[in-house]
Amino acid sequence: xxxxxxxxxxxxxxxxxxxxxxxxxxxxxxxxxxxxxxxxxxxxxxxxxxxxxxxxxxxxxxxxxxxxxxxxxxxxxxxxxxxxxxxxxxxxxxxxxxxxxxxxxxxxxxxxxxxxxxxxxxxx
Numbered sequence: 473x474x475x476x477x478x479x480x481x482x483x484x485x486x487x488x489x490x491x492x493x494x495x496x497x498x499x500x501x502x503x504x505x506x507x508x509x510x511x512x513x514x515x516x517x518x519x520x521x522x523x524x525x526x527x528x529x530x531x532x533x534x535x536x537x538x539x540x541x542x543x544x545x546x547x548x549x550x551x552x553x554x555x556x557x558x559x560x561x562x563x564x565x566x567x568x569x570x571x572x573x574x575x576x577x578x579x580x581x582x583x584x585x586x587x588x589x590x591x592x593x594x595x596x
Contacts, residue, residue, distance in 0.1 A: 476538075481567055481570070482524040482528075483524060485529060485542060485563045488563045488566035489526075489544060489559050489562065491562065492555060492559050494546055494554070495544050495559060496590040498524075498525065498527060499543040499545050526542065527542055527543075536579060538579070541585070542582065543585050544559055544584060544586050545589070546589045546590065547589075547590055548591050560582045560584045567580050
């Protein structure tokens with residue numbers, strides 16, 4: 473059995489979430505946005521958050537397994553519930569598939585939060 477790295481799960485979850493039709497981007501948590509804003513070496517490239525900034529992955533605090541939190545920005549004209557369910561299912565399946573490939577299958581809970589709806593050129 474290979475060790476599971478949370479950083480790898482972040483990338484897998486971000487890729488799966490961004491592949492869902494209706495997801496305009498992933499939204500970083502407030503703490504990440506504040507840290508980026510306070511950075512003295514902020515440039516246009518550094519200002520844009522990586523997709524993984526909208527994902528948290530860690531051990532479930534109250535039970536065995538992993539807990540993945542996804543914060544999505546939706547495209548205009550999409551039903552939030554439908555997109556959130558699709559993100560939930562795809563992220564869960566992608567993470568479980570990765571864990572199975574490592575022979576490290578454990579329970580995975582996925583929590584999806586829709587933070588806003590992007591309009592026009594507006595993106596995460």
